[in-house]
Amino acid sequence: MGFNLAFYFSLFAVIALVLVPLVGAGAGLHVIFGIVIPYLAGFTFLAGLIYRIVKWARTPVPYRIPTTCGQNKSLPWIKRSLRDKLENPENTIYAIGRMALEVLLFRSLFRNLRTELRPWREYPEGGRLIFWSTKWLWLGAIAFHYSFLTVLSRHLKFFTEPVPFFVPLLESADSFLQIYMPAVYMSGIALLAALIYLLGRRIVDPKLHYISLASDYFPLFLILGIGISGVLMRYFLKVDIVAVKELAMGLATFHPKVPEGIGVIFYIHLFLVSTLLAYFPFSKLVHMAGVFFSMTRNMASNNRAIRHVNPWEYPVKVFSYMDQEDMYRKQMKTAGIPLERDIEE
Amino acid sequence: MSEVPKPEELIKKNYSPPEKPWMETKPEFREGRFCNAANPKWLETLDYPYARSWSVTDEDWNLPENWKDIVLENMHDRLNRFRSLRLFFDICVRCGACADKCHFFIGSGDPKNMPVLRAELLRSVYRRYHTVAGKLLGKLAGARELTEDVLKEWFYYLYQCTECRRCSVFCPYGIDMAELTILGRELLSSVGINTEWIMASVGSCYKTGNHIGAPPHAFKDMIDFFCDECEEVTGVRPRPSFNRKGAEILFIAPSGDYFADPGTYTFMGYLLLFDYLDLDYTISGYASEGGNFGYFISHEMGKRLNYKIYSEAKRLGVKWILGGECGHMWRVLNQHMDTWNGPADFLEEPVSPITGTRFENAKSTRTVHICEFTADLIKGNKLKLDKNRNDHIALTYHDSCNPARAMGILEEPRYIIRNVCNNFYEMPENTIRENTFCCGSGSGLNADEFLEVRMRGGLPRANAVRYVHEKHGVNHLGCICAIDRAILPPLLEYWGIDVELTGIHEMVANALVFPGEKKKTVDLRDRTLKGVKSEEIEEEE
Numbered sequence: 071m072g073f074n075l076a077f078y079f080s081l082f083a084v085i086a087l088v089l090v091p092l093v094g095a096g097a098g099l100h101v102i103f104g105i106v107i108p109y110l111a112g113f114t115f116l117a118g119l120i121y122r123i124v125k126w127a128r129t130p131v132p133y134r135i136p137t138t139c140g141q142n143k144s145l146p147w148i149k150r151s152l153r154d155k156l157e158n159p160e161n162t163i164y165a166i167g168r169m170a171l172e173v174l175l176f177r178s179l180f181r182n183l184r185t186e187l188r189p190w191r192e193y194p195e196g197g198r199l200i201f202w203s204t205k206w207l208w209l210g211a212i213a214f215h216y217s218f219l220t221v222l223s224r225h226l227k228f229f230t231e232p233v234p235f236f237v238p239l240l241e242s243a244d245s246f247l248q249i250y251m252p253a254v255y256m257s258g259i260a261l262l263a264a265l266i267y268l269l270g271r272r273i274v275d276p277k278l279h280y281i282s283l284a285s286d287y288f289p290l291f292l293i294l295g296i297g298i299s300g301v302l303m304r305y306f307l308k309v310d311i312v313a314v315k316e317l318a319m320g321l322a323t324f325h326p327k328v329p330e331g332i333g334v335i336f337y338i339h340l341f342l343v344s345t346l347l348a349y350f351p352f353s354k355l356v357h358m359a360g361v362f363f364s365m366t367r368n369m370a371s372n373n374r375a376i377r378h379v380n381p382w383e384y385p386v387k388v389f390s391y392m393d394q395e396d397m398y399r400k401q402m403k404t405a406g407i408p409l410e411r412d413i414e415e
Numbered sequence: 416m417s418e419v420p421k422p423e424e425l426i427k428k429n430y431s432p433p434e435k436p437w438m439e440t441k442p443e444f445r446e447g448r449f450c451n452a453a454n455p456k457w458l459e460t461l462d463y464p465y466a467r468s469w470s471v472t473d474e475d476w477n478l479p480e481n482w483k484d485i486v487l488e489n490m491h492d493r494l495n496r497f498r499s500l501r502l503f504f505d506i507c508v509r510c511g512a513c514a515d516k517c518h519f520f521i522g523s524g525d526p527k528n529m530p531v532l533r534a535e536l537l538r539s540v541y542r543r544y545h546t547v548a549g550k551l552l553g554k555l556a557g558a559r560e561l562t563e564d565v566l567k568e569w570f571y572y573l574y575q576c577t578e579c580r581r582c583s584v585f586c587p588y589g590i591d592m593a594e595l596t597i598l599g600r601e602l603l604s605s606v607g608i609n610t611e612w613i614m615a616s617v618g619s620c621y622k623t624g625n626h627i628g629a630p631p632h633a634f635k636d637m638i639d640f641f642c643d644e645c646e647e648v649t650g651v652r653p654r655p656s657f658n659r660k661g662a663e664i665l666f667i668a669p670s671g672d673y674f675a676d677p678g679t680y681t682f683m684g685y686l687l688l689f690d691y692l693d694l695d696y697t698i699s700g701y702a703s704e705g706g707n708f709g710y711f712i713s714h715e716m717g718k719r720l721n722y723k724i725y726s727e728a729k730r731l732g733v734k735w736i737l738g739g740e741c742g743h744m745w746r747v748l749n750q751h752m753d754t755w756n757g758p759a760d761f762l763e764e765p766v767s768p769i770t771g772t773r774f775e776n777a778k779s780t781r782t783v784h785i786c787e788f789t790a791d792l793i794k795g796n797k798l799k800l801d802k803n804r805n806d807h808i809a810l811t812y813h814d815s816c817n818p819a820r821a822m823g824i825l826e827e828p829r830y831i832i833r834n835v836c837n838n839f840y841e842m843p844e845n846t847i848r849e850n851t852f853c854c855g856s857g858s859g860l861n862a863d864e865f866l867e868v869r870m871r872g873g874l875p876r877a878n879a880v881r882y883v884h885e886k887h888g889v890n891h892l893g894c895i896c897a898i899d900r901a902i903l904p905p906l907l908e909y910w911g912i913d914v915e916l917t918g919i920h921e922m923v924a925n926a927l928v929f930p931g932e933k934k935k936t937v938d939l940r941d942r943t944l945k946g947v948k949s950e951e952i953e954e955e956e
Binding site for chain 1 (some may be wrong): 426428430431432437463494495496497498499501502504506508509510511513514515516521526529531532535544546547548549552555557567583584585586587588589590591594621622623624630631632635636656657659660700701709713715718719722723726727728730735749750751753754755757760772774775776779780782784787790791794820821822823824825826827830843845846849850851874877878879881882
């Protein structure tokens, strides 16, 4: 259990981020917080993400280095299951399948094992390693990402007119438990629970605590702030939903306007979202785009069948066969090894 | 050899990291925990920069004056040449999934052996010089200056990674520590920081043809000796040829297979098999090394050594190449050779002369793994095998890292094993196939002076071997890697596990029934076969 400097720094940074709109929007700077900052943030998000993607895309992939997690394609009668084909893809189609599993289901995380050294008296070294299948991190990650996606999709209702058909469907599915009024969205609860789990493991697990940086805590606190402000807004400190939609539609259609009478809590929510957008491309959160570029996952493992070309491969200094023969000609002849150039008598 | 603590002392480990943040701790260069610095003569042989005498335990590593600029410039250069480096620096979320997957972490409990943190050692410097947050916020953003201490820390931990890629299997983004280690070691090499064990092997290989420094005539001598041995135990004398032009196949094996027991028995296995088949093959005293220690210091050096294989195949005019049992050799042959030194358009698409099978999967590199070759022979019913001749062996199979995770050759060796051996037991599933554990001494870390770390790193593998040893009475560990065969015996001995190492082709040769052979009473190691009475042996003698 531990809280390090990075933890406190991130926590206070997010608290400070809450205070900014609290003071600013409270003082009536609605145009700044409702229009200028969201646009700047959106622009930063797009430009930053494009910059990152272009930077990766322009850097060559010199070697084809997939990490193979199944039987490769070799002799036709060697049995390969679908799993083998997906985890050691012989062509692009299977590589796409592998990526889909990775991106949609977090395949690799699902593999996770917990290694434990158990005391074992009979062994001289007094220990035995046990590997437990452990799916908690996978579960937390899946819960986090999918609930975030659901929450995000639900927000489309603010930015579209008419609202796409799937949004109300999603809403009713998300609130089918029909508890509380207005109906509680499960995605919101799942999001907060997953965040608390992801944050908690960084506090409780000493290994994770040791490796965690401010850039690990900060996005968690930030998204937690977004989630909490959202929940407060929906269930407790109600805001004028019609006005919010007007503002959102204005932003989406590039005819921004600030309707009167939206509560400060909304501006806090919006400001934190803006911060997240602007922060996104310059943080570890770019893994969202980066995962698609991962060469150990997105390449087919067909190295011996199809040559991979490295655009910058350059000639290197070598020691040729003749260099070697020149060095050992006499001994080679004595040993009866054929020569390119015989010894001149 | 350095003094290694006793197993019971080594195992008392604490997996909780220290109080001090990791940027404030420094590695302690204690005997047994580092590989010695390279002798300058090797660097001179190879035209490597900053050849000089220095010692790891010295305070002053005698670095060139502008070492920092050199390292940073080299990092910058690689960021623009390797998407992997930039990407793997950018997208790690420090989820910790890799942490307890590394055999060095499991064996040492040193937090900087968690792949995530080992990568962070490099990443922190990248942040300081290549990201805005790192430049502005420094430590708070996980960034730090490149100092001599940081460089020493890189050396310490990048030479405590065997490039086994187990972490990359579990990483949700496929971040590959092996890639970072290779590139990180390139940075170290750029200012003349190299290890003696690797550089001596590379230097020897460059000039003589193999890591052990055997020139062609000495190499031939060794193989001839194996032919004598084969004749003595089986009555069959293999007839290999050397540097023979016009042979159909060039056979390449790792030097470990002709250097020392028990690898040598694997080499005898190859020779007997080829002789049985009357294969039209040759071995070369120039390309006499399948392994590639050059790959353990840089891509470029890997390419320089690997060059010999294709160039020799071309000179001899062979049709295709057959490769022996070796781990990292196959990483290179599978994932790098064609890109480095191809295209191999002077060769033909490999076809087995015995079965007529076309190895479609190797149609570009024209290089076939011997396990594919032999599995195909068995499937095609071309080998007369007597499994019972391996009845004195209860076998388990160790997937070597590179064939498993950089190739995926999992079933072929198992198919062969099941056809030559009656007693085969798998280790626990989380320790085999893509989850396999490294021997702890790969990537050029098999130096004698590095024994403590090697024994620690080999703990998970040894532990799994112990499990099948106790449960099923396993007495042999099969593998298709020469480094495994060399370093697993001392590892298992250290952990007190009475299991011997064997190559798969040693098992094949044991089981092989030659036409008109003399009655077999012993295996390749001259050990009495099961069911053979002592009188029979005496009779024979």
